[in-house]
Amino acid sequence: MHSTGYTIVFVLIMTSVVALLLAGMYTVLKPIHDVNEKNFNRKEVLKAVGSVFEATDGKSVESLSDTEVEEIFSSRIQQYAVNTNGDIIEGVVAEDIDMAKERKKPESEQKLPFYIYDGGAEGTYYIVTVRGNGLWDEIWGNVALRADFKTIAGVAFDHKGETPGLGAEIKDNSAFPRAFVGKTIYSETGVFRGIDIVKGGVKNADYEIDVISGATVTAEGVEEMMDRGIEYYENTFEDIKSDGKLDGKVANKATGMK
Amino acid sequence: MAETSLETQAAEKPAVVEKEPLFGKKERRLLTDPLDDNNPITVQVLGICSALAVTTLVIPSVVISVAVVFVCAFANLIISVLRNRIPNQVRMIVQLVVIATLVTVVELVLKALDYGVYKQLSVFIGLIITNCIVMGRLEAFAMANKPWKAFLDGIGNGLGYGLILILVSVFREVFGKGSFAGFKIIGASPEYLIDTASISWLGWYSNNNLMVLPAAAMFLIGIFIWIQRARNPKLVDIS
Numbered sequence: 135m136h137s138t139g140y141t142i143v144f145v146l147i148m149t150s151v152v153a154l155l156l157a158g159m160y161t162v163l164k165p166i167h168d169v170n171e172k173n174f175n176r177k178e179v180l181k182a183v184g185s186v187f188e189a190t191d192g193k194s195v196e197s198l199s200d201t202e203v204e205e206i207f208s209s210r211i212q213q214y215a216v217n218t219n220g221d222i223i224e225g226v227v228a229e230d231i232d233m234a235k236e237r238k239k240p241e242s243e244q245k246l247p248f249y250i251y252d253g254g255a256e257g258t259y260y261i262v263t264v265r266g267n268g269l270w271d272e273i274w275g276n277v278a279l280r281a282d283f284k285t286i287a288g289v290a291f292d293h294k295g296e297t298p299g300l301g302a303e304i305k306d307n308s309a310f311p312r313a314f315v316g317k318t319i320y321s322e323t324g325v326f327r328g329i330d331i332v333k334g335g336v337k338n339a340d341y342e343i344d345v346i347s348g349a350t351v352t353a354e355g356v357e358e359m360m361d362r363g364i365e366y367y368e369n370t371f372e373d374i375k376s377d378g379k380l381d382g383k384v385a386n387k388a389t390g391m392k
Numbered sequence: 393m394a395e396t397s398l399e400t401q402a403a404e405k406p407a408v409v410e411k412e413p414l415f416g417k418k419e420r421r422l423l424t425d426p427l428d429d430n431n432p433i434t435v436q437v438l439g440i441c442s443a444l445a446v447t448t449l450v451i452p453s454v455v456i457s458v459a460v461v462f463v464c465a466f467a468n469l470i471i472s473v474l475r476n477r478i479p480n481q482v483r484m485i486v487q488l489v490v491i492a493t494l495v496t497v498v499e500l501v502l503k504a505l506d507y508g509v510y511k512q513l514s515v516f517i518g519l520i521i522t523n524c525i526v527m528g529r530l531e532a533f534a535m536a537n538k539p540w541k542a543f544l545d546g547i548g549n550g551l552g553y554g555l556i557l558i559l560v561s562v563f564r565e566v567f568g569k570g571s572f573a574g575f576k577i578i579g580a581s582p583e584y585l586i587d588t589a590s591i592s593w594l595g596w597y598s599n600n601n602l603m604v605l606p607a608a609a610m611f612l613i614g615i616f617i618w619i620q621r622a623r624n625p626k627l628v629d630i631s
Contacts, residue, residue: 136479136480136481140479141479141481141482144477144478144479144482144486145479145482145485145486148486148489149489152489152493155493155497156493156496156497156500159497159500160500163500163501163503163504166504167500167503167504167507170503170504170507171507173507174507174508174511295515297604297605298448298449298569298604299448299568299569299601299603299604299605300601300604306569308583309581347601348601
């Protein structure tokens with residue numbers, strides 16, 4: 135049996151060694167982690183315009199190297215942080231916004247990332263970020279809209295802990311995000327209606343999407359997140375629609391927030 | 393955490409100090425026993441929790457297996473080196489600190505090497521800390537054996553765990569999602585190798601959603617245990 139003094143000294147030495155080791159490793163690897171995370175998130179943004187990118191460049195976003203992602207982001211992407219009023223928030227980089235934190239703030243104080251993708255011959259696309267709740271944990275995604283601000287050009291979803299094979303299919307099954315392409319989130323009369331995820335077959339192909347069987351709650355989460363998340367950007371859309379550029383001046387603010 | 397009865401012959405100290413070969417018969421048995429006769433999952437019934445949770449896809453299972461082999465081997469080695477110096481009152485805590493450190497090392501390295509896989513696995517990597525196999529082997533073997541043997545025992549048990557993990561995940565991914573390690577094999581869409589929607593006599597086939605749920609892993613492990621014991625009756629009354 136060891137004495138109490140020995141035990142205390144042993145524990146102190148052990149914890150110091152472990153703490154030093156882990157702190158050292160963390161410091162050394164942190165720059166690599168940061169680069170990895172940044173490129174991972176940038177790819178998530180690009181995935182929303184994945185089909186456009188494939189049409190112009192002939193390869194998938196998934197296969198891009200870190201330097202290629204870097205290049206595309208600097209040459210084709212403009213990024214802004216906006217708020218629900220349609221103002222541009224200066225001094226904030228869109229890709230640095232932590233949506234999980236923003237979500238907890240009141241709507242009018244949230245910072246929202248807004249990306250403009252220059253697809254060359256394919257035209258301009260606008261990418262917004264949405265975030266909501268799935269069955270087990272948060273789900274999020276990037277939604278690309280065509281220049282009419284009505285038609286969805288592509289979506290890319292991700293999640294924290296949805297059930298593989300069921301809820302996780304929003305990401306794993308490429309047919310699900312593909313079903314969103316071409317859906318219109320505004321009715322003919324210009325009223326925001328978002329998308330509808332329905333059971334038992336799509337009746338109105340303009341805005342309805344077939345549910346993944348066994349993933350009802352996750353699908354409801356996707357629907358809620360899309361409807362709420364895209365509407366946050368309505369004033370920003372109005373701003374661009376009014377004069378073709380994003381300058382933070384919204385002509386008709388009255389149509390905005392509820 | 394269950395302590396096992398199979399360790400007795402390995403744990404007792406030889407009466408006469410003889411020269412031990414670096415890689416003799418005993419050492420080889422430390423590596424091969426956990427693969428079959430003393431498998432941590434099917435015989436010792438340790439580490440079931442993670443075997444149910446992470447086995448929906450093949451690639452994450454392989455990554456977890458590699459991580460567990462690493463953690464198990466080095467935790468065994470470190471604890472065995474320190475075994476005479478660890479104060480008995482805090483030995484479980486010391487073991488836990490060693491395990492947690494190694495798991496954090498794995499997590500940091502994986503995050504730097506492959507961020508995509510890290511994202512996919514993040515929670516489960518952390519959960520290796522609670523994997524009963526690692527601590528079970530520390531208590532049952534590393535505390536009573538020399539470092540080299542403990543190291544081999546760690547590798548053996550990690551591999552034995554990984555073997556079952558990968559077997560289960562192959563069944564679950566192929567029958568649950570129609571793919572193998574991400575490569576799409578069978579399903580009702582043209583991107584699969586066998587497109588059941590276009591082959592009329594295969595129209596009845598659909599992927600089994602039960603296989604992606606943890607319950608399916610329970611059934612599969614049950615079947616493995618059944619097959620193993622039918623083949624080797626001496627295991628029947630062990631655990």
